[in-house]
Amino acid sequence: MEDLKKLIAFIFQRSGKEKMKEKDIYMSLSFELGWMTPGQGKKVVEKALELNLVRREGEEIIPNFDYREIEIPLGFKFDEEKLEEMEKDLLSKIISKIVRNTKIGEKKIREEIRNISENLEIYPEIAALVVAKRKGIDIKEFIEEAKNLFL
Numbered sequence: 001m002e003d004l005k006k007l008i009a010f011i012f013q014r015s016g017k018e019k020m021k022e023k024d025i026y027m028s029l030s031f032e033l034g035w036m037t038p039g040q041g042k043k044v045v046e047k048a049l050e051l052n053l054v055r056r057e058g059e060e061i062i063p064n065f066d067y068r069e070i071e072i073p074l075g076f077k078f079d080e081e082k083l084e085e086m087e088k089d090l091l092s093k094i095i096s097k098i099v100r101n102t103k104i105g106e107k108k109i110r111e112e113i114r115n116i117s118e119n120l121e122i123y124p125e126i127a128a129l130v131v132a133k134r135k136g137i138d139i140k141e142f143i144e145e146a147k148n149l150f151l
Contacts, residue, residue, distance in 0.1 A: 003082045005070065
């Protein structure tokens with residue numbers, strides 16, 4: 001989600017506008033920057049709406065955060081890998097991060113999540129957050145998405 005927030009900030013900072021038409025956002029991502037197809041650009045806007053990073057007012061998209069305060073690193077690019085990660089469901093994203101940070105196999109991680117989920121009678125996504133936290137992994141990036149999923 002942090003990368004998506006940076007992307008939204010980048011687009012709005014680059015445009016110099018406080019509001020943009022949805023079409024202008026995905027056209028900028030695809031034709032001006034060449035980072036993705038227009039269809040992928042539409043998915044970016046949909047995901048930003050879903051995560052409450054932006055809101056729609058009529059035909060315009062407005063950030064729900066102060067995009068001017070976000071520092072964009074030099075050479076920032078939203079690539080195919082970040083797009084694929086964004087499209088994964090929450091459980092898959094958490095599992096991927098646990099596997100990357102612990103070098104424990106995905107099968108073993110999924111088994112641990114399933115056991116916790118069944119024993120505590122909680123959603124697998126919440127069990128995955130518990131597993132990640134127990135292994136010392138920072139889970140801040142997943143909290144907002146988890147809230148949106150279950151509230």
